[in-house]
Structure formats: structure tokens, C-alpha cells
Amino acid sequence: MSRSSSFAPLANSTCIPWAEVPEWPLAELVRETSADLERGARLCAWLGVPEGAGTRLVAVIAFDGDNTLAAARSFPAAGAYAALTPAHPQAHMFEREVWEQYGLLPQGHPWLKPVRRSAGAYPASGEFFRVEGREVHEVAVGPVHAGIIEPGHFRFQCSGEEVLHLEIALGYQHRGVERGLAGGPHRATMSQMEAVAGDTTIGHATAYASVMEALAGEEAPLRAQWLRLVALELERLANHTGDLGALANDVAFLPAASACGRIRGDFLNLTALLCGNRFGRGLVRPGGCRHDLEPGRLSQLAGRLGAALVEVEQAAEWLWDAASVRARFEGAGTVSPSQAAEIGLVGPAARACGLVRDVRYDHPAGWHRLAQAPVAVWPSGDVFARARVRWLEIQRSGQLLREQLGAAPDGDIRSDPGPNAPDRLAVALVEGWRGEVCHVALTDAAGRFRRYKIVDPSFHNWIGLALAMRGQAVSDFPICNKSFNLSYCGFDL
Amino acid sequence: MFVFDTIKHRLKRGCETMAYPKGPPPPLPDRHGGALRVDGAKCPVGCNECVPVCPTQAIAHPAGRGIALDLGRCLFCAACVEACPHGAITQTGDHRMAARRREDLVLGEPGAETVRLAAALDGKLRRLFGRSLRLRVVSAGGCGAAEADLNVLGTVGWDIGRFGIQFVASPRHADGLVITGPVSQSMELALRKTWEAMPEPKIVIAVGACAISGGPFAGNPEVMNGAEAVVPVDLFIPGWPPHPLTILDGLLRLLGRVEGTRFPAQDHEPRN
Numbered sequence: 147m148s149r150s151s152s153f154a155p156l157a158n159s160t161c162i163p164w165a166e167v168p169e170w171p172l173a174e175l176v177r178e179t180s181a182d183l184e185r186g187a188r189l190c191a192w193l194g195v196p197e198g199a200g201t202r203l204v205a206v207i208a209f210d211g212d213n214t215l216a217a218a219r220s221f222p223a224a225g226a227y228a229a230l231t232p233a234h235p236q237a238h239m240f241e242r243e244v245w246e247q248y249g250l251l252p253q254g255h256p257w258l259k260p261v262r263r264s265a266g267a268y269p270a271s272g273e274f275f276r277v278e279g280r281e282v283h284e285v286a287v288g289p290v291h292a293g294i295i296e297p298g299h300f301r302f303q304c305s306g307e308e309v310l311h312l313e314i315a316l317g318y319q320h321r322g323v324e325r326g327l328a329g330g331p332h333r334a335t336m337s338q339m340e341a342v343a344g345d346t347t348i349g350h351a352t353a354y355a356s357v358m359e360a361l362a363g364e365e366a367p368l369r370a371q372w373l374r375l376v377a378l379e380l381e382r383l384a385n386h387t388g389d390l391g392a393l394a395n396d397v398a399f400l401p402a403a404s405a406c407g408r409i410r411g412d413f414l415n416l417t418a419l420l421c422g423n424r425f426g427r428g429l430v431r432p433g434g435c436r437h438d439l440e441p442g443r444l445s446q447l448a449g450r451l452g453a454a455l456v457e458v459e460q461a462a463e464w465l466w467d468a469a470s471v472r473a474r475f476e477g478a479g480t481v482s483p484s485q486a487a488e489i490g491l492v493g494p495a496a497r498a499c500g501l502v503r504d505v506r507y508d509h510p511a512g513w514h515r516l517a518q519a520p521v522a523v524w525p526s527g528d529v530f531a532r533a534r535v536r537w538l539e540i541q542r543s544g545q546l547l548r549e550q551l552g553a554a555p556d557g558d559i560r561s562d563p564g565p566n567a568p569d570r571l572a573v574a575l576v577e578g579w580r581g582e583v584c585h586v587a588l589t590d591a592a593g594r595f596r597r598y599k600i601v602d603p604s605f606h607n608w609i610g611l612a613l614a615m616r617g618q619a620v621s622d623f624p625i626c627n628k629s630f631n632l633s634y635c636g637f638d639l
Numbered sequence: 640m641f642v643f644d645t646i647k648h649r650l651k652r653g654c655e656t657m658a659y660p661k662g663p664p665p666p667l668p669d670r671h672g673g674a675l676r677v678d679g680a681k682c683p684v685g686c687n688e689c690v691p692v693c694p695t696q697a698i699a700h701p702a703g704r705g706i707a708l709d710l711g712r713c714l715f716c717a718a719c720v721e722a723c724p725h726g727a728i729t730q731t732g733d734h735r736m737a738a739r740r741r742e743d744l745v746l747g748e749p750g751a752e753t754v755r756l757a758a759a760l761d762g763k764l765r766r767l768f769g770r771s772l773r774l775r776v777v778s779a780g781g782c783g784a785a786e787a788d789l790n791v792l793g794t795v796g797w798d799i800g801r802f803g804i805q806f807v808a809s810p811r812h813a814d815g816l817v818i819t820g821p822v823s824q825s826m827e828l829a830l831r832k833t834w835e836a837m838p839e840p841k842i843v844i845a846v847g848a849c850a851i852s853g854g855p856f857a858g859n860p861e862v863m864n865g866a867e868a869v870v871p872v873d874l875f876i877p878g879w880p881p882h883p884l885t886i887l888d889g890l891l892r893l894l895g896r897v898e899g900t901r902f903p904a905q906d907h908e909p910r911n
Contacts, residue, residue: 263825294789295778295786296778296781296786297777297778297779297826318780318823318829319778319780319781319820319823319825320824320825321823321859322862323856325859326856326859333691333693334694334695334855334856337714337854337855338856341782341849341854341855342782343782344781344785344880345782345783345784345787347784401645407791407794407795408794408796418670419670422668422670422717423671423879427716427879428716437670460648464645464648633783634783635780638823
């Protein structure tokens with residue numbers, strides 16, 4: 147597997163000298179990447195690094211079975227190259243992104259459109275895929291949606307009620323996160339990381355802190371790593387519980403919806419007990435954590451966690467017992483395991499297609515090296531499976547926290563990470579509640595960010611929603627959408 | 640499962656809505672700290688400890704005067720509170736911080752150490768909206784956090800419907816526009832169209848540091864540094880994101896349904 151790869155191996159949350167990353171002509175990088183993806187690797191990041199008049203492409207891949215990451219790069223290039231996407235659809239959004247940002251043209255890409263903008267215009271103003279026919283009609287939704295939800299545009303091609311094709315056009319939330327990071331870290335960088343996706347504050351903040359610690363060559367103290375695990379699993383509990391409630395709401399099963407809505411708040415308040423903020427802002431910093439769980443606070447947290455877990459168990463029981471809920475969940479929005487692997491799904495959406503894929507297990511870093519929950523998998527790939535995986539993960543994260551709250555290591559929670567090493571490539575993966583959060587940093591000769599790449603799990607998964615909708619009734623869009631519950635801002639950056 | 644079981648479960652959970660505002664408000668988490676109080680008079684000449692630690696450059700120290708802290712840019716990280724050696728910046732634990740005018744969020748001058756809390760709508764608007772306010776929420780570059788804590792107000796614990804406040808799907812049905820996020824360039828048109836589609840009279844509420852000032856993204860050319868660049872704002876609710884209690888207080892204050900500046904006693908846990 148990874149031994150036969152020509153990529154440079156590295157472990158999660160470490161860095162390697164930029165000079166030691168193998169470099170090839172662009173066409174060869176595409177060939178080598180393709181060969182490794184055929185051997186079972188997964189594309190974590192594919193990014194451009196401008197150099198001189200051209201752009202280097204950098205590929206970061208994961209050999210999940212070997213617990214290894216690997217990186218390679220191309221020589222600076224310009225113009226066109228033979229695209230990776232036709233052989234490996236999981237690269238489709240990455241190649242569109244690099245084309246939009248740096249103008250490297252992936253020839254043979256089946257649907258080459260900007261990812262976040264249309265030349266000088268608003269997102270979604272370009273051309274959409276159209277199905278022709280007398281019975282075919284088009285439904286356009288967004289950017290502003292009916293609920294309290296982020297903006298994005300959905301374009302359905304329908305034959306009667308049946309969706310033939312869904313195209314998703316995003317970019318409305320683009321805040322220039324990556325561009326603003328060049329030359330950083332800046333004063334606002336840590337806060338921006340906490341707002342890449344507000345519901346994944348701990349996930350992104352931990353990935354950023356891990357990158358910084360890798361570049362400084364010093365890990366955070368063990369107790370801080372333990373605190374980060376506690377916060378990350380609380381984030382998962384809150385969001386998964388909220389999603390179960392929202393799914394119940396979308397099929398009009400209100401008892402579970404209202405109960406889960408409130409219990410989600412109980413989990414958020416546990417994060418607030420830890421750090422003052424319901425979303426975990428102000429907790430994770432490079433070098434450690436800013437707040438500790440002293441004994442009184444720890445026992446309060448354990449007690450309230452236990453009570454919330456009992457309540458969520460009860461609410462979930464109503465949900466799974468109700469035949470009306472199962473009838474709506476089962477067989478809706480199905481993605482097959484082979485489709486899921488081909489498009490590179492991550493997180494609960496991938497595990498709901500039977501893929502055993504979880505950063506906490508495949509590429510453990512931090513306290514997850516010492517404490518793990520079993521990977522939660524369900525085979526059917528439908529709304530039911532995505533709900534079921536969330537429920538399994540609520541139980542397993544709950545159990546993991548119950549054990550870990552009694553196993554805290556002593557010691558400091560903060561260290562002072564030194565300056566960033568110059569000319570290094572650092573990679574950090576974190577299994578956020580939505581899936582793999584990937585941060586890649588390249589430093590310049592002064593240790594500043596030359597390029598910083600963020601891959602939110604939503605970047606991989608939006609296409610999964612589009613595929614899940616094929617052949618579905620358009621009225622099933624809300625539950626299919628909610629079963630993925632992807633981030634707009636995490637994608638738009 | 641029979642319908643009977645469903646009803647039984649629901650009854651067993653009982654009424655889960657908090658007593659506030661009839662009873663005391665739920666306490667903020669102790670590490671939240673609440674609104675800041677800034678005594679610029681305590682700042683010695685030449686002390687600038689707090690200025691560089693603020694991630695959003697919310698603190699200015701004009702020569703010859705005390706510091707001025709803009710709560711509309713504040714991310715409530717408390718780095719300045721930790722950095723200040725003179726006790727000039729302190730946490731009050733107070734959840735109330737909504738203001739009607741942008742300048743009422745600037746703290747530091749004598750008499751302006753804390754937020755000048757929002758006054759109620761006057762006369763006609765209060766008669767129109769006081770018991771029935773329909774709000775359309777637009778996230779414009781928001782990260783989903785302020786949006787989440789607006790959604791929370793609709794859950795059974797907070798039950799914002801009991802005040803006649805409701806989030807609606809169409810701007811045509813709305814009396815007010817709630818904006819979250821720093822307003823990305825890409826959302827400017829959609830935001831303006833939403834506002835224009837609302838019938839007069841209408842109000843605008845900016846929720847969170849991002850919608851007030853751009854938050855941590857202020858200065859990025861991809862964003863417009865808050866809602867005021869596109870529409871006139873009638874109520875500013877600081878926070879990153881604001882605690883649901885802070886949002887609720889702002890809305891009720893605007894409608895004249897909570898008044899006064901006394902900080903009431905708080906003695907029970909939040910229900911949500």
C-alpha cells in the first residue's frame with residue numbers, strides 16, 4: 147500500500163521540510179496521484195501554491211489502512227493538464243477550485259465551473275446543467291432559504307415530482323478566509339479559525355492549533371489534548387442530537403424534535419461550562435487550552451452529561467419506535483457504497499454507506515491516540531442510515547466521555563509554542579462531527595504562512611447530497627438535505 | 640408505537656419553558672463573563688497593554704484620554720480583561736447589551752462605562768409590533784453560530800412565540816429583518832432584495848459582532864464589515880455569537896416588554 151507509493155509519508159499533525167516533498171512535472175503528479183488512489187488512497191487536499199509565474203500543485207493523500215498520510219508536489223506549471231477527475235471523481239471539486247484560483251486548466255473535467263464565484267458576478271449566475279424534454283421543469287431555490295439557515299442555491303431538474311438532477315451552487319458565504327491567511331498568522335487568525343464553520347469551532351480550532359504545534363515542533367501538554375477530546379466529543383453530541391431532532395421535525399414527529407432541540411442546548415451548555423461559550427470559542431489555542439476542568443467543574447460536567455445522555459436516549463427511543471418515522475427515513479436519498487467511495491465522502495455520510503472511515507481511528511492524533519470509540523457504520527446509505535450512524539455516535543461519544551472524564555492526566559494546560567519552522571509543510575486532520583477537517587500549511591523562509599488550505603468535510607460531501615436526490619421526489623429534499631446537514635460557510639471559506 | 644405513547648411521553652416531559660421574563664433570567668455560564676465594563680478613567684498615561692491583544696482591534700487609546708472599547712467589535716475572548724493591570728476592563732456577568740445606536744456600544748468615557756441599553760420603539764411602531772413581530776432572518780456570510788442561537792429561541796425552553804415573535808419564511812410576511820454574518824459581497828444583492836421586499840414600516844436587527852462590524856473578518860475585501868453597509872440598522876445585539884438570552888433581551892427591550900437597567904438576581908440554570 148503506502149510502501150509502494152512515491153509520495154513522502156507523514157503522520158497526522160506533523161510537518162516535513164518542503165524540500166523533502168517529492169516534486170515531479172505536473173502530468174506525472176497527476177499520474178502518481180491516480181496510481182495511489184487506485185491502490186486505495188483517499189484525496190485529502192489538492193491545492194495550488196503560486197510560485198514565480200506558475201503554480202505548484204500539492205497533493206495530500208491518506209492511506210487509511212496504514213494510518214499514514216503522504217504528500218507530493220509538482221514543478222511550477224501554467225496552462226492546461228490532463229485532469230485527474232475522469233478517473234477519480236473525488237478530485238472534481240478540488241480541480242475546479244484550483245482552476246478558479248490559479249487558472250490551471252484540468253482538461254477533460256466533465257463539469258468545469260467556478261466553485262465560489264462567477265467571473266466578477268454573483269455565485270450561481272453561470273450556466274446550469276439542464277435536462278431537456280416536454281415534461282421536464284426546473285426548480286430554483288435560494289440563495290435565501292425559508293428557515294434560519296445559511297444561503298446557497300439549488301437547481302433541480304424534475305420530471306413531475308421526480309428529481310433527475312440537482313446542481314448545487316455555493317459561494318455566497320465567501321469571506322476570503324484562505325486569502326487572508328497568507329503572510330499569517332495574523333492577530334485575528336485564531337478567531338477566524340473558530341468561525342470557519344461555527345458549529346465546528348472545536349474541530350477547526352484544533353486542526354489549526356495542531357498545525358501550529360507541528361510547525362513549532364512541540365505538542366500541546368497532555369492535559370490540553372485531553373480537554374480538546376472532551377470538547378470535540380461534546381461538539382459531536384450537540385450537533386448529532388440537533389440533527390436527530392431536525393430530522394424528526396422534517397417528518398413531523400414533533401415529540402422527538404422538541405426534546406432533541408432542548409437536549410442539544412444541554413450539550414452546548416456543557417461546552418459553555420467548560421469555556422464560557424456555547425460553541426467552544428476561546429478554548430483551543432496553539433500550545434494548549436485556555437480553560438481547565440478543575441475538580442468541582444469536572445464533577446458538575448459529568449453529572450449534567452449523564453443526565454443529558456439519559457434524556458437523549460429516551461427521545462431517540464421514541465424516534466426509532468415510530469413506524470411513521472422509519473417509513474419516511476428508509477430508502478430515502480440512497481447513496482451506494484461504491485458511489486460513496488468514488489466521490490470521496492467523509493464522516494457520518496460515508497460511514498452510513500458502510501465505509502469504515504474515521505480520522506479518530508485511521509489517523510489518531512492528540513488524546514485520540516489513547517482513547518477511542520468504535521467506528522459507527524451502517525450499510526444502507528439512506529436517510530435512515532445517516533440518522534442511525536448519528537445515534538450510534540451519540541452513544542459511543544457519550545460512553546467515551548463517561549470513561550475519559552475519570553481519566554484526566556495531570557499537568558499544565560498551556561505551553562508556549564516557539565516560532566514556526568521555516569519552509570515546512572504541515573498537515574492536520576481532525577474528525578469533526580461532520581467528518582474530516584483537513585488543514586494544510588506551508589511556511590515561507592521566515593516561518594509565515596505561504597499558503598494555508600482548509601478542507602471542510604462539506605467540500606467532499608455536497609456532491610453526495612446531489613447524488614442522493616437522483617430519482618427522489620423533490621418533496622424529499624428537506625430530509626435528504628438535513629440528513630447530510632452540510633456547511634455552507636465551511637465550503638465557501 | 641401508538642399515538643397514545645407519544646402523548647404520554649410528551650406529557651411526562653411537562654412544561655419546559657423558562658419562567659423568564661416573569662421570573663429571573665437563567666444565569667450566563669460563569670466563564671462567559673457577560674457584558675464588559677470599561678473605566679477609561681483608570682487608564683494611566685502611556686499604558687497600552689490591552690490594545691495589541693484584541694483580535695479585532697476593538698480597543699483604541701487616543702492620546703490624553705482613557706481607552707475606548709467598541710463592544711460591537713468585541714469577540715468576548717477576555718484577552719483584554721486578562722491583560723489589563725489596572726482593572727479598567729472588567730466583566731459584569733450581565734447578559735443585557737443590546738443598543739439602538741452604534742455609538743452606544745463604545746465604552747470607556749465617564750458616564751459611558753457600560754452599554755447604553757436599547758430604548759423601546761416609539762409610538763406607532765410599538766403599537767404595531769409590540770405584541771406581534773414577524774422576523775425574516777438572512778445569514779450573510781455568517782458561520783452558523785448566531786443562526787443556531789436564533790433557532791434556539793424557537794425551541795420549547797425559550798418559546799419565543801409566547802411573546803408574539805415568530806420567524807417567517809417570506810420577507811413579504813415580515814415586519815423585521817434579522818441579519819447575521821459580516822455580509823459577504825456575494826450576499827449583498829440578496830440581502831438588499833430581501834429588505835426591499837419587506838412592507839413598510841420595517842425594522843432591522845443586527846445579531847452578533849460579525850453583523851455589527853464584520854467581526855474577525857472585518858477588513859477583508861470579500862466582506863462589507865456588517866449590515867449597516869447595506870441597510871439601516873435599528874437594533875445592535877453584540878456577542879460572538881450572542882447568548883440566546885442576550886438576543887431575547889434585545890428583542891423584548893425593543894418591544895418595550897422588559898425595561899429598566901437594574902440587573903436582576905439570577906438563580907437557576909438555563910433550560911436550553
